[in-house]
Amino acid sequence: MMLASYATAPTIILDLALMAILIIVAFSIVRMRSLFAIVMLQGVYSLVSAAWFVSLDAVDVAFTEAAVGAGVSTVLMLAAMLLANRKSDPVPISKQIAPLLVVIFAGLAMFYAIGDMPAYGDVNSPANTGVGMDYIDRTTKEIHIPNVVTAVLASYRGYDTFGEAVVIFSAGLGVLLLLGLNGNAGRWTASPSGQNIYPPMAPSANSRLSVSSDNSKSVTSSAVKEPSSSTTRKSKRKRFKDKGNN
Amino acid sequence: MHDPHVILKVISKFLVPFIALFAFYVQFHGDFGPGGGFQAGVILAAAVILYALIFGLDAAKKAFPPSWVRVGMSLGVLLYGGTGVLTWILGGDFLSYGVLAHDPAHGQHYGIIAVELGILCSVTNVMIAIFYAFGSRQPEVDEDNW
Numbered sequence: 525m526m527l528a529s530y531a532t533a534p535t536i537i538l539d540l541a542l543m544a545i546l547i548i549v550a551f552s553i554v555r556m557r558s559l560f561a562i563v564m565l566q567g568v569y570s571l572v573s574a575a576w577f578v579s580l581d582a583v584d585v586a587f588t589e590a591a592v593g594a595g596v597s598t599v600l601m602l603a604a605m606l607l608a609n610r611k612s613d614p615v616p617i618s619k620q621i622a623p624l625l626v627v628i629f630a631g632l633a634m635f636y637a638i639g640d641m642p643a644y645g646d647v648n649s650p651a652n653t654g655v656g657m658d659y660i661d662r663t664t665k666e667i668h669i670p671n672v673v674t675a676v677l678a679s680y681r682g683y684d685t686f687g688e689a690v691v692i693f694s695a696g697l698g699v700l701l702l703l704g705l706n707g708n709a710g711r712w713t714a715s716p717s718g719q720n721i722y723p724p725m726a727p728s729a730n731s732r733l734s735v736s737s738d739n740s741k742s743v744t745s746s747a748v749k750e751p752s753s754s755t756t757r758k759s760k761r762k763r764f765k766d767k768g769n770n
Numbered sequence: 771m772h773d774p775h776v777i778l779k780v781i782s783k784f785l786v787p788f789i790a791l792f793a794f795y796v797q798f799h800g801d802f803g804p805g806g807g808f809q810a811g812v813i814l815a816a817a818v819i820l821y822a823l824i825f826g827l828d829a830a831k832k833a834f835p836p837s838w839v840r841v842g843m844s845l846g847v848l849l850y851g852g853t854g855v856l857t858w859i860l861g862g863d864f865l866s867y868g869v870l871a872h873d874p875a876h877g878q879h880y881g882i883i884a885v886e887l888g889i890l891c892s893v894t895n896v897m898i899a900i901f902y903a904f905g906s907r908q909p910e911v912d913e914d915n916w
Contacts (some may be wrong), residue, residue, distance in 0.1 A: 696896030
C-alpha cells in the first residue's frame with residue numbers, strides 16, 4: 525500500500541529519470557579510457573545525485589554533494605590526473621572476472637536486503653520514530669531555530685561535528701606535512717648525514733624547479749640552432765608530450 | 771598574443787564575488803534554510819579555486835596567501851573547541867551552549883553561530899590548502915595537452 529501511494533506521487537517520474545541518468549553516467553565512466561572525461565563525468569554524476577537528493581527532500585545533503593562532489597573533488601581529481609597518464613590502459617578480460625564476481629555478489633546482497641527496508645516515506649520507519657522525532661520536538665522548544673538539521677549538527681550532536689572538524693583539520697595537516705603548501709615546488713633542501721640536497725639533484729625531481737632547469741638547458745642548446753623566441757614554448761610543449769607518453 | 775580564454779576570464783571575474791557572497795549567505799542563513807559552515811566553507815574555497823583555475827595559481831596565492839591557510843585551519847578548530855571550553859568555564863558541560871546567555875535559547879544561538887564560524891574557517895582553509903598543495907606539484911598545462 526505504501527508502495528502504491530509512492531507510485532502515484534508525481535515526483536517518481538523525476539526520480540526514475542535521474543536514476544536512469546546516474547546508471548548511464550556510471551556505465552560510461554566504466555567504459556571510458558580518457559581520464560579527463562572520466563573526472564568530468566564523475567562531476568556530472570555528483571551533480572545529478574545532488575538533483576536527486578533535492579527531489580528526495582534531503583536539501584542539506586544535496587547541498588554538500590553539489591559543493592564537495594561536483595565542485596572541490598572534481599578539481600582535486602583533475603590535479604591528481606595531471607600527475608598521471610591521460611589515458612588508462614585497457615584491462616584484460618581475465619583480470620575483470622574477480623571484480624565482476626564481487627560486484628554481482630554485493631549487488632545480490634543489496635537486492636536481498638531491500639525486503640527489510642522501510643517503504644519510502646513510511647511513518648513507522650526507524651528514521652521517523654526514533655530519536656529523530658525527539659530532536660524535531662525539542663528543537664522548537666529549546667533552540668528556536670527553524671532548521672532542525674543545523675540544530676542537530678551544531679548543538680545536539682556537537683561532539684560529532686567537533687570530531688568532523690578535527691578530521692578535516694588533520695586531513696589538511698597531513699597534506700601540508702607531506703606535500704607542503706607549494707607542493708614542495710623547488711623550495712626545499714634536505715641534509716641527510718651532512719650532505720645538502722637541492723631539488724635539481726633530487727632523485728625524484730619532477731616538480732617545477734627541475735622543469736625550469738630543463739627549460740633553460742633546452743633554450744641554451746637550441747638558441748644556437750634556432751634563434752626564434754618561440755623555442756621555449758616549443759620545448760615546453762614537447763616536454764609535456766613526452767611526459768604524457770610516459 | 772591572442773588570449774583564447776577572454777570569455778572565461780570575464781565571466782569568472784564577474785562570478786567569483788557572487789560565489790563568495792553566496793557562501794556567506796549559506797553560512798549566516800544556515801539556521802533558517804539548508805546549509806551551514808561546511809557547505810559555506812566549501813563554496814568559499816570553490817571561489818578561490820575557480821579564480822586559481824582561470825587566472826593561475828600565482829594570482830590566487832596573491833589573493834589568498836598560503837600563510838593565511840595554516841593560521842586559518844587551526845583557528846577554526848580552536849574556535850570550535852574554545853566555545854566548548856568557554857561553556858566549561860561558565861559552568862556547563864562541554865559544548866552545552868545554554869550557559870552562554872541568560873536565556874538558554876539565546877545561548878544556543880550564540881553557540882551555534884560560533885561553532886559554525888569555526889567550521890567555516892577550518893573547512894575553507896583546509897580545502898584551499900589541499901588545492902594549493904596538489905596544484906603546485908606540476909607546472910601549468912598547455913591547451914592541447916588535456
